[in-house]
Amino acid sequence: MKEDRKESILETAERLFSENGYDGTSTRAIASEAGVNMAMLNYYFGSKEGLYKAVFERKFKGFHQTLTMLNEENISSWDKLKKYVELYVDRVSAQSCFQRLMQHELSLQQRSGMESFIVAYMLQNINEIRRILKDGIENGSFRDVDIDLTISTLFGTKYYLINLPSLASVMLGKDLTDPEVLNSDIKPRLKKHLYGLLESYLKK
Template sequence: MENNLNDKQIQILEVAEKLFAEKGFDGTSIRDISKIANINVAMISYYFGSKDLLLESLIKHKTIGLKEQLLVLIAENLEPVAKINKLIELYINRINCNRGIYRIMHFELTSKKNESILKYFTELKKANLKSVELIIKEGQAKGIFRKDIIIPLITPTIIGTFFHFQMNKDFYEEILDLKTDTQYDNFIKTDLTKHIQQTIKALLVYEN
């Protein structure tokens, strides 16, 4: 998907993402996007057809990379715990670098207005879950991971922790003394990621 887009299309999608995240999908018009992107309205319609299809293209453009990264991870010659740790790094980095699109997707999933997007996102989540299942079942087969794990709850545990931290940014900036955006982002990449890795490991690995 990503390789099939030209520079103009990517520019349009980046502007659309910013406006959809700030003003909402319904609060953003194609004319708003064309004005900021400095591209004719007709050109946007030519490339994407409609605002709904533009949103669908945006979500696919921003989410397909994680699916591909997970497939590469599965094939790597790593022990299951190392794979899980790397999987968590991939998830947190991907979400943190694409906060806007996840905000948009959360709204779309909540509103349930666009059936094609709901269907696409459901299939995407199923594919990503399959990757997680393969890693965990590999660990179970090796006697490293517990057999009583509810695998579909692993991903929401990872993502839910991140989003709780993100939704309470002001609170955590104060109590963790994170004075700048750089400090905040570095905390996510290091301490928060490590905390989530430790949490998931505690859920998966047999107690000593």
């Protein structure tokens, strides 16, 4: 029950922060929508900034655990990379509001320490895909490519589709703000594109 209430607060906070921004969201509004009192919210998170950081921490830690487990699987480097792409695309399309919140925070750089806080967590997850690519090069599965720019290409494609939906919608002729379009059309299309792109670039 305790964890359920904490999750409810975090889910509500993520939605309200992404809709209204940090300054436009009060802890009182979060508590009210989550169905808890202010004392409970303060007990779990201490402050508005503590709650804000916890929203990011929850997402990053969960994905990092998934990626760590993936890297321990006894499968080929290519299969690990394909699984990573599938997990990554599924995650960013399902959590588009969080992705927008994260990019908004990084672009504004208004809160001291938040940028470095987010970047530090992002690097943990980036290091897991770097590990996949590095191992693949070392075991002869992949060509000796620029790992960092390969990762940048992967992330850049996601950024274009999720964080610039107005432009991407015009380019693709689809409404990327519509969750149904994102899931039924764009997501499988993006996976197919990234599989083909990475295979042609990486495989010998």
